[in-house]
Amino acid sequence: MRKGNAMSVMNPSRKRPCSRWVVILACAAMLITGSLFTVSPASASNLLKMGLLQEPKTLNVWRASDRWSRKVLGLMYQPLYVRDPETLKLIPWLAAGPPLFDEKTLSYTVKIRPAKWSDGTELTSEDVAFTGRFINKFKVPRYRSKWRFIKKIETPDKQTVIFFLKEPKAIFVSRSLTTPIVQKKEWTALIEAARKTKKPLKKLLNEKIKRPVSSGPFVLKEWRQGAYLYLQKNEHFFGTGKKIQGRLLGPYIDGIIFKIFGTSDASILALKKGSIDMFWWGIQPGYIEDLRANPDIALFQNEKSALYYMGFNVRKAPFNDANLRRAIATLVDEDFIINRILQGYGIRMYSIVPPGNAFWYCPDVPRYGEGLDREGRIKKAFGILSDAGYSWDAPPVDGSGKVVKGEGIKLPDGSPMEKFTILTPPADYDPHRAMCGMMMQEWLRMVGMPAYSKPMAFGALLQQVKLRHEFDAFILGYGNLSLDPDYLRNFFISTNDKRRGWNMSGYNNPHFDKIANRSASEMDREKRRKLIWEMQKIIIGDVPYIPLYDPKLIEAVRKGRFTGWVQMLGGVGNIWTFCQLKPR
Amino acid sequence: MELRKYITKRIIQIIIIFFVILTVLFLLFRLAPGDPVSMMVDPDMTQEDAEMLIVQLGLEQPLGMQYLIYLKNFFTGHFGFSFHYGDPVVDIIWDRLPNTVLLFTTSIILSALVGVFLGKIASWHKGKKVDSIMTIGALVTHTVFLPWLALILIWIFAYKFGWFPINGMISEEVWLDPEAGFISRALDVMYHMVLPLSTLFLIHFGAYLLIMRSSMLETLKEDYILTARAKGLEEKVIRDHHAAPNAALPVVTSVGLSLAFSINGGALTETVFTWPGIGRELVSSVSQNDYPLAQACFLMIAGVVLISNLVVDVLYAYLDPRIRY
Numbered sequence: 001m002r003k004g005n006a007m008s009v010m011n012p013s014r015k016r017p018c019s020r021w022v023v024i025l026a027c028a029a030m031l032i033t034g035s036l037f038t039v040s041p042a043s044a045s046n047l048l049k050m051g052l053l054q055e056p057k058t059l060n061v062w063r064a065s066d067r068w069s070r071k072v073l074g075l076m077y078q079p080l081y082v083r084d085p086e087t088l089k090l091i092p093w094l095a096a097g098p099p100l101f102d103e104k105t106l107s108y109t110v111k112i113r114p115a116k117w118s119d120g121t122e123l124t125s126e127d128v129a130f131t132g133r134f135i136n137k138f139k140v141p142r143y144r145s146k147w148r149f150i151k152k153i154e155t156p157d158k159q160t161v162i163f164f165l166k167e168p169k170a171i172f173v174s175r176s177l178t179t180p181i182v183q184k185k186e187w188t189a190l191i192e193a194a195r196k197t198k199k200p201l202k203k204l205l206n207e208k209i210k211r212p213v214s215s216g217p218f219v220l221k222e223w224r225q226g227a228y229l230y231l232q233k234n235e236h237f238f239g240t241g242k243k244i245q246g247r248l249l250g251p252y253i254d255g256i257i258f259k260i261f262g263t264s265d266a267s268i269l270a271l272k273k274g275s276i277d278m279f280w281w282g283i284q285p286g287y288i289e290d291l292r293a294n295p296d297i298a299l300f301q302n303e304k305s306a307l308y309y310m311g312f313n314v315r316k317a318p319f320n321d322a323n324l325r326r327a328i329a330t331l332v333d334e335d336f337i338i339n340r341i342l343q344g345y346g347i348r349m350y351s352i353v354p355p356g357n358a359f360w361y362c363p364d365v366p367r368y369g370e371g372l373d374r375e376g377r378i379k380k381a382f383g384i385l386s387d388a389g390y391s392w393d394a395p396p397v398d399g400s401g402k403v404v405k406g407e408g409i410k411l412p413d414g415s416p417m418e419k420f421t422i423l424t425p426p427a428d429y430d431p432h433r434a435m436c437g438m439m440m441q442e443w444l445r446m447v448g449m450p451a452y453s454k455p456m457a458f459g460a461l462l463q464q465v466k467l468r469h470e471f472d473a474f475i476l477g478y479g480n481l482s483l484d485p486d487y488l489r490n491f492f493i494s495t496n497d498k499r500r501g502w503n504m505s506g507y508n509n510p511h512f513d514k515i516a517n518r519s520a521s522e523m524d525r526e527k528r529r530k531l532i533w534e535m536q537k538i539i540i541g542d543v544p545y546i547p548l549y550d551p552k553l554i555e556a557v558r559k560g561r562f563t564g565w566v567q568m569l570g571g572v573g574n575i576w577t578f579c580q581l582k583p584r
Numbered sequence: 585m586e587l588r589k590y591i592t593k594r595i596i597q598i599i600i601i602f603f604v605i606l607t608v609l610f611l612l613f614r615l616a617p618g619d620p621v622s623m624m625v626d627p628d629m630t631q632e633d634a635e636m637l638i639v640q641l642g643l644e645q646p647l648g649m650q651y652l653i654y655l656k657n658f659f660t661g662h663f664g665f666s667f668h669y670g671d672p673v674v675d676i677i678w679d680r681l682p683n684t685v686l687l688f689t690t691s692i693i694l695s696a697l698v699g700v701f702l703g704k705i706a707s708w709h710k711g712k713k714v715d716s717i718m719t720i721g722a723l724v725t726h727t728v729f730l731p732w733l734a735l736i737l738i739w740i741f742a743y744k745f746g747w748f749p750i751n752g753m754i755s756e757e758v759w760l761d762p763e764a765g766f767i768s769r770a771l772d773v774m775y776h777m778v779l780p781l782s783t784l785f786l787i788h789f790g791a792y793l794l795i796m797r798s799s800m801l802e803t804l805k806e807d808y809i810l811t812a813r814a815k816g817l818e819e820k821v822i823r824d825h826h827a828a829p830n831a832a833l834p835v836v837t838s839v840g841l842s843l844a845f846s847i848n849g850g851a852l853t854e855t856v857f858t859w860p861g862i863g864r865e866l867v868s869s870v871s872q873n874d875y876p877l878a879q880a881c882f883l884m885i886a887g888v889v890l891i892s893n894l895v896v897d898v899l900y901a902y903l904d905p906r907i908r909y
Contacts, residue, residue, distance in 0.1 A: 054868070055860075057668045065624040066668060141637040145630040175628065202640050206670040225679060226860020228756045257756050262855040262864065265735055266751045269743045275750060459618025459873060466622055482628055490630075500621070500634050 046254040046583050048562060050573075051267040051279040055260045056229065059212050059220065061180055062140050063205045067480070071280060072258060075231060075578055076118075076214035077180030080110060080128065081173065084245055085568035085576050088357070088483060090173060091245055094123070094181060094215065094238065096159070099173055101523065107164045108172065114159075115238035117183050118212075118219040123238070125155040130184035132163070132176070134191070138201045146175040168521040170528050174484035183213045217251045217579050229258040239579060252582040253562070271297065271556055278557040280573045285343040291556050300565065300572050303347060303356035304553045308433065308477035310422070310440065310546040311465070315497075315506035318417055319472065323388035325543040327381040329368035331443045338549055341435045345554060349547035351536045353485050356550070356569045360485040362533035365540035374446075375403045381447055388412060396447040406448030419450040420472035423464060426455040433475045436548060440475075465504050474504075475548070480570070485532050489516035492539055505544040512538045560584065587901060591894070598890045605886045610654050613875045614647060620667050620873035641667055654879070664876035666869070673880045676865065683753060684854070684861030687777060688846030691784035696839045698785070699792020703835075704828050706793065707800035718793060726790030734783045734856040741779060748779050751858040780857040784850065788842070792835055799831040806830075833904055837896050844885075844892030 056069035061077050064070050080095040092098060096111040115123040132153050135143045149169045154162040165172060194203040212220055215238065218231035232255040239249035259276055261267035267279045268287050272294060283291065283299070291297045310332065312319035319325060338346040347354070353361045369377045382397045393408025409417045424430075424437035437453035444451035456464070464471050481487060490496060493516050496503035512535060519531035539545065553571045563584050566576040620641060625634050638644050642653065642664075657664045663673035699722075706718040725733075742750045749755065758764050758772040803809065804827055812822045851863040858864075862881055869877035 058670050060670060063670045139636055141633045141640065142626075142629055144636065145628070145633050199640075205640060206665050208671060222760065224754065224756075224759060226683065226858075227752055227754045227759070230756065230760065259752065259756070260858055261751055262858040266738065266856065266858065269738065270750045273743055273746070273750065457617060459616075459623065459871075462622040463617050463619050467619060478626075480626075487628070496631065498631065501631055 048253050048256045048278070048578075048581060049276045050256060050258050051261050051270055051276040051281075052258050053261060053264065053267065053281050055226065056258075058209075059223070060205065060207055060209045061182060061212070062143070063207075065142070071573065072229060072231070073180070073212075074216075074575065075218045075256070076212055076216045076220065077182065078214070078216045079178045079180055080112075081177045082575060083483060083568070085566050085574065088359070088569060090178070093244070094128075095177070099177060103523075105164065106166075106168065107162050108177075110161050110163070110177070112159045112161065113238055115215055116236040118214050118234050118236055119183075120236060121183075121185065122158070123181070123183075123215050124158040125161040126158070127184045128161045128181055129153040129155045130187070131179065131181045134182070134187060135179070138204060140201070140205075143179055146171065146179060150176065168523050170520055170522050171484055171486050175482070175486075181215065183215075186213045217249075217575070218256060221255060227260070231256045231258070247576065247580060249579040250582070251579055252564075253578075256578070268556075271558065274558060276558075277561055278555070278573070280555075282551070282571075283554040283556050285345050285554075288345075288554055296559055298557050298559045298565075300555045300557070300567055301345075302553045302555070302567050302571050303354065303569050304479065304550060304571070305354050305357055305481045305483055305569055306477065306479050306550050307349065307352060307354060307481055308436075308475070308548045308551065309349070309352075310436075310473060310475050310548060311505045312473050312544055313469065313471050313506060314508075314544050315469065318411055318420070321388065321412075322542050323384055324390075325546075326368060327384040327388075327447075328444065328449075329543050329546045330372075330381040330384065331369065331377050331447065332440060332546055332548070333369070333374070333377065333443065334548055336439065337436055341432055341439070342549060342551060345552045346549040347552060349550050350540070352488055352491070352539055352545060352547055353532070353536060354481065354550045357481075357483055357485070360483075360529065360532050362536040364533070365537050368543075368546075377443075378403050378406075378447055382406075385409075385447070392448050394448070406446060409448040409450075417448075417450060419452060421452045421454045423461050423471055423474040424453060424455050425458045425461060425475075429458050430477075432551075433477065437475050466501075467499055469499075469504075469506065476504075483569070486520060488532065488535050488539070489520055492516070492535075492544065507539075507542070507544040509538065509542065587898070591898065594894050594897070598894065602887060602890060606655075606658065606883065607651075609879050609882050609886075610651055613873075613879060614650075618873045620875065623872055624667075657876075658883070663880040666877040667874045668869075668872055669874075669877075673876045676877060677862065677880055677884065680860060680862045680865050683859060684846065684863060686773075687780055687853075687859060687861065688784065688850070689843060690777070691781050691788060692839060692842045692846055694781070695785050695788035696792050696835060696842075699789040700796045700828070700832055700835055702789070703793040703796025704800055704823060704831070707797045707804065707831075708823050710801060715797075719797065722790030722793040724790075725786045726788075726794070728787070730783065730787055730850065730852050731856050733786060734780070734853060737779050737783055738856075749776055751856075752776055753858075753860055780853055780859055783857075784853055792838065795834050795838055796831060799834045800827060803827045803831040830904075833900065836899060836903060840892050840896035840899065841889070844889045 052068055052071070054066070054068050056072045057066045058064050058069050059073065061073050064073055078094050080093060081090040082093040083089070084091045094113055094115060096113045099108040099110045101108055112123070112125055112128060117123050132147055132150055134140070135147045136150065149166050151164045151166045154164070156162065190204060190207055194200040197203045217234055217237045217239065219234045221230040221232035223229045233251050233253065237251070242249055261270065264281070264284060264287070267276070267281070268291070270276045271279050274296070288299065291299060312325055314320050334348050338344065338348055350367055351362055351365045355361050369380060372380060378396050382395065389412030391410045392406055394404070394406060396403060396406030398404050411417055422437045422440055424433050427434040434455050437455065441451045441453040461474065465474050465476070490502040492503055492507045492512060494503065494508040494513050497506045497508060515531050515534050515538070519528055519535060522528040522531060555571050555573070557565060557572070561584060562581050564577065564580040564582045565572045566574060566580060568574055568576070620643065621634055621637050624637060642650065645653070661674065665671065666673055666676055669676060702718055706715045709715045738750055742748045753776050754769070754772055758768055809822060809827055812826045851867045853859065854861045854864040855867060866878065866881040869881060
């Protein structure tokens with residue numbers, strides 16, 4: 001240890017502190033570096049620059065669970081069928097024609113287009129069969145449910161695949177045949193290595209795919225984590241120069257650079273400044289007017305396949321009473337929510353299926369409280385509840401028919417309704433849903449219901465609702481529902497009323513179950529539609545969920561550099577856009 | 585007590601505390617509301633899919649077994665695999681750590697040097713205009729809300745004037761250019777550092793200034809300063825060579841601890857500037873219940889803070905010979 005006295009540390013002969021020089025040098029360095037670089041607009045090259053809110057987590061197609069990875073992977077790995085942007089019907093993509101169904105053998109035959117992988121090798125029926133077998137063999141989560149009913153897959157020739165089903169499954173075409181196809185050669189090598197481990201699936205899911213071999217319009221050129229991801233035009237893309245659904249495909253751009261932005265504020269500034277050509281995320285209402293006023297920015301408005309709703313715990317009182325749920329549905333003013341809370345950027349939902357999914361959407365469902373003002377809604381709800389045996393200390397409608405503040409609502413058995421909570425995500429996660437909860441609390445209190453809106457951390461909310469089933473009511477949403485309406489069955493079939501099950505409300509209706517199961521195995525599209533419509537009518541009649549709104553998707557792009565954005569349900573960031581976008 | 589004995593005792597304490605932190609962290613994540621699987625599933629997935637996902641993440645095991653695996657992973661330096669990336673946690677941390685260290689260490693050193701320098705001046709001119717301006721300025725910049733300041737700087741210097749990039753750490757124009765050499769790339773990183781560094785500097789230098797000023801004012805009352813004056817030394821020499829080195833001791837503690845906390849980065853700064861560091865990863869892993877990654881990040885912070893405390897204590901004895909253990 002150094003020894004000495006206090007004076008030794010203040011020796012006047014010491015050198016002068018160099019802090020001022022460090023400061024001067026640091027400032028000079030900043031100025032020099034600042035002057036050396038100019039912040040270029042989205043470059044004069046033929047590259048599309050897109051802003052992402054978060055970085056993709058992985059390029060392993062089987063692992064990807066985040067939307068950012070899936071957005072990027074969707075441009076590389078391709079399925080047999082994709083959705084037409086206008087009709088939303090499934091149309092052949094890697095497939096050469098529609099799947100041919102043989103009722104006798106319960107099989108589908110699919111012909112493959114001549115196509116190549118990005119490494120130049122041929123994409124054959126063997127790759128398609130391998131993908132299906134791989135999913136079933138290793139029980140790949142997220143895909144297994146789409147393939148488990150496949151008995152076997154045959155490949156009579158390089159261009160033909162035959163899928164034999166164990167049982168009729170309506171989702172086969174819409175779910176199984178829209179699975180991304182992977183290269184047999186690439187994954188066979190990985191499987192061999194994985195088999196040597198104790199947990200082959202874990203090994204395969206954790207595999208870091210540095211150079212994905214894919215068949216889409218773009219291939220990975222470089223991924224500098226934390227900064228950018230560069231996809232280059234795939235010279236072997238099967239669609240180049242071909243007309244599919246009357247659209248002549250490119251890609252006509254050299255590539256796409258995805259830049260990562262941590263916040264919407266930074267992304268929108270970058271878009272306005274020209275550092276990116278598109279921000280691949282919905283624009284929140286607060287930014288729209290500013291962007292609309294910018295002559296360099298074009299805004300696109302599209303519908304989403306989304307559902308935001310209020311759910312009840314129908315396993316217990318008081319929400320096990322459908323009359324109470326119908327009365328609440330009458331009190332909820334969806335128009336107010338859309339016009340005031342969403343500032344007009346939303347679509348009213350009458351059913352569980354969004355109206356944009358036109359084929360499956362049933363318009364003929366009960367419409368609670370439509371066209372009524374607040375007083376009218378209260379009177380209607382009062383009528384429903386009175387008829388069902390509810391009573392009040394002070395009814396919300398007095399003897400003269402005037403609407404007053406209701407108090408002390410009692411259940412049909414005479415017991416007072418206990419305080420209940422409406423769980424919502426917190427305002428910093430989703431201000432719209434938090435605000436909806438507060439409005440509902442007020443609307444329900446007007447008729448004397450002791451409702452309390454309770455914002456809760458999103459993870460905790462899911463745990464309460466999905467795992468523990470300890471809740472009264474909640475407001476949640478699905479931002480990206482599949483276009484196949486099989487989720488209706490998932491959400492409300494009684495067998496899914498279990499821990500982590502999708503039937504979060506605990507809805508149990510044997511009649512519904514029967515129709516739902518029939519819909520899952522009905523192979524005739526028209527007949528299935530009737531069943532799906534019937535299911536929607538039952539659900540909206542029993543109201544375990546009150547559909548609230550489907551937010552509109554507003555996207556912003558730079559006007560000057562590219563043309564050919566294709567609008568469809570779910571926005572302009574779709575495969576058709578990337579195959580047709582041309583430099584101006 | 586001899587320094588060697590003291591250090592040995594402290595190391596034993598650190599090991600015990602670290603083990604407690606290790607256990608508490610494990611329990612905290614498991615007891616906290618939220619479920620990693622619920623965040624990863626979508627309505628297309630069946631119950632069976634979700635259960636398989638749980639198995640793949642190792643969450644089907646009893647809590648005791650999970651804890652043993654966690655300990656094994658820690659002692660083997662492995663830390664497991666990230667739930668979301670699928671990559672070994674160690675790789676993710678080693679990838680992000682240099683970025684955080686670069687930004688935050690630079691900012692702390694710069695802020696400390698400027699803070700000490702200005703604090704010295706302010707105290708020397710106590711009660712005068714210079715002191716008031718510096719003290720108020722330091723209080724304002726130190727208490728301003730960091731994301732707000734960051735966004736204002738971005739708006740003015742990146743958006744309005746276009747002098748600096750809006751975010752990120754590198755430009756793809758430079759890094760995709762095959763002709764760009766090491767110097768161009770290093771300058772590109774420095775160029776991207778200007779705004780986040782300025783934000784952190786403005787937030788932190790005020791604290792050092794205030795600490796230095798306060799410490800300096802106390803030091804100036806000491807007898808040896810009077811002695812120095814009595815000897816007829818120049819005021820500047822008294823300030824810079826007699827008072828300042830002694831007054832800087834509290835700043836050393838502060839810098840030491842700040843350097844330790846710089847490992848976790850400023851989650852807010854890294855998020856606003858999309859700086860690919862540990863802080864951003866920490867926020868993301870906690871919000872997505874990525875237990876292995878979040879645990880490793882917190883453990884790393886805990887370890888560095890504990891060690892920094894020890895280093896600061898030892899450094900104190902070195903800098904101030906009156907201090908003995």
